[in-house]
Amino acid sequence: MDTATIRWPDSLWAAATPPGPALPELIGTAKADVVVIGGGFTGLSAALHLREAGVDVAIVEAMEPGWGASGRNNGQVIPTLSRPDPEDIIARHGAAGERFVALLRDSASVLFDIARRYQIQAEQEQTGWVQPVHSPGRIKIAERRVRQWSKFGAPVELLSRDETRQMLGSEAWFGGFWNRTGGHINPLALSRGLAQVVLDRGGRIYARSPAIAVERWNDRWIATTEKGEISGRVLIVATNAYTGEFSKSLMPEMAHEVIPVLSWQMATQPLSETARTTIIPGRQAMSDTHGELYFARYDARDRLVTGGAVLGPANKPERLKALVTERLQRLWPQIGPVEFDFVWNGYVGMTTDFLPRIHRLGRNAYGWTGCNGRAVALSIALGDELSKAVRGVAEKDLALPFSDPAPLVAHGLLRRLAPLMLMVYRRRDAREIEEGELGQPYPHA
Numbered sequence: 001m002d003t004a005t006i007r008w009p010d011s012l013w014a015a016a017t018p019p020g021p022a023l024p025e026l027i028g029t030a031k032a033d034v035v036v037i038g039g040g041f042t043g044l045s046a047a048l049h050l051r052e053a054g055v056d057v058a059i060v061e062a063m064e065p066g067w068g069a070s071g072r073n074n075g076q077v078i079p080t081l082s083r084p085d086p087e088d089i090i091a092r093h094g095a096a097g098e099r100f101v102a103l104l105r106d107s108a109s110v111l112f113d114i115a116r117r118y119q120i121q122a123e124q125e126q127t128g129w130v131q132p133v134h135s136p137g138r139i140k141i142a143e144r145r146v147r148q149w150s151k152f153g154a155p156v157e158l159l160s161r162d163e164t165r166q167m168l169g170s171e172a173w174f175g176g177f178w179n180r181t182g183g184h185i186n187p188l189a190l191s192r193g194l195a196q197v198v199l200d201r202g203g204r205i206y207a208r209s210p211a212i213a214v215e216r217w218n219d220r221w222i223a224t225t226e227k228g229e230i231s232g233r234v235l236i237v238a239t240n241a242y243t244g245e246f247s248k249s250l251m252p253e254m255a256h257e258v259i260p261v262l263s264w265q266m267a268t269q270p271l272s273e274t275a276r277t278t279i280i281p282g283r284q285a286m287s288d289t290h291g292e293l294y295f296a297r298y299d300a301r302d303r304l305v306t307g308g309a310v311l312g313p314a315n316k317p318e319r320l321k322a323l324v325t326e327r328l329q330r331l332w333p334q335i336g337p338v339e340f341d342f343v344w345n346g347y348v349g350m351t352t353d354f355l356p357r358i359h360r361l362g363r364n365a366y367g368w369t370g371c372n373g374r375a376v377a378l379s380i381a382l383g384d385e386l387s388k389a390v391r392g393v394a395e396k397d398l399a400l401p402f403s404d405p406a407p408l409v410a411h412g413l414l415r416r417l418a419p420l421m422l423m424v425y426r427r428r429d430a431r432e433i434e435e436g437e438l439g440q441p442y443p444h445a
């Protein structure tokens, strides 16, 4: 990939967001106490929290902060995973899983608090997050989530069909799961804002500097780029679904434990005042229970930011526009004609069990991957938690359920086949699904 001239995706966020700080490339030799590879939410949050603790930290970013998933996503701030609920997480990870559940529970509030504390203008709206259910049978998902998250102290509620209709301005759903700590942001503005805060607090960020490889030498980690190298006592690998994009030799075992799937995002023209006041009038962020996910939120200019999925490469944006126009008009007949100004995409890192993977990557090295399309809030919270690990907080006090990297067999083949799962989700969506064999949201918001 050519980093000399950075081409941002044709996204709403790239068009609407003021430029980020001017950043140098890594040229020659540099040193830091902690080297972070990747300048998305995880890397930026880790660096910010490390600087607040007085730790010398440098980020090495392949392109610019927010160039990966963090600047391309739907911006929904969601304090849950996509499918696993607290009991699934704890069954897998025990006491560390319990601490992780608490981290997840608080993650949306943590994100909004950070934006407030550092006065980051990211068009943030803490209006809540709703997961409406698309069939009477799927109310079981909402009931289970409310039951489990209530047990762990999350401010969640079950919405009746009528309450859901009022909240969303649509007859399409049958009830829902509601968490008022969620909401939405402009994710590229948050990425750039965090980058500025890191710099203001004395952190360093090198841009246009893909790390080609890392090695451990003389008790230090050394990351090599095309024009330089940087060494650190500690290494954080924060490249997530983009781990294999710039170098096949950067942590291949991490790159191969997730399947990067392209998720398509779209933004309509600003809605009319009449449409806006009847479609999600309270401006909540919404992602429903379809396997082929329906999701939407407003941006600050009253565009609906949504998305969809179609198979096959030909003419994809135009086919997506037709598909999603029909969907929006079916969900909200009052919307009138729909025009899209932006269509873009980004990689979501999917795992086979929809749980994230968090690793110690040797002595004094950490990393995570496997966002499964639900980690705007989580990656910010994990950045803080990784900074605590670096500062020597005992493992028994960390909300980091560590596991060893487990690369998938036939990763290349799985990556090619993964988009076909859309057909499976469509079939499942079309029929009533019993608890225990619930569909999984297609990569999404």
Ligand SMILES: Cc1cc2nc3c(=O)[nH]c(=O)nc-3n(C[C@H](O)[C@H](O)[C@H](O)COP(=O)(O)OP(=O)(O)OC[C@H]3O[C@@H](n4cnc5c(N)ncnc54)[C@H](O)[C@@H]3O)c2cc1C
Pocket: 037, 038, 039, 040, 041, 042, 043, 060, 061, 062, 063, 064, 065, 066, 067, 068, 069, 070, 071, 072, 073, 074, 075, 076, 077, 078, 209, 210, 211, 212, 238, 239, 240, 241, 242, 243, 244, 245, 246, 247, 250, 263, 264, 265, 345, 346, 347, 348, 371, 372, 373, 374, 375, 376, 377, 378, 379, 444, 445
């Ligand atoms: C289209 C889309 C929609 C989504 N919608 C939502 C949503 O609405 N809500 C939600 O909760 N989650 C959503 N997600 C998931 C969320 O965006 C991610 O979980 C989150 O942004 C991950 O942040 P990160 O910092 O870990 O990774 P990233 O933001 O991907 O950052 C990784 C960075 O590493 C850099 N990098 C890669 N390789 C190298 C290298 N060799 N050297 C140096 N740097 C390198 C990349 O350039 C990139 O900037 C979505 C994801 C996508 C793609």
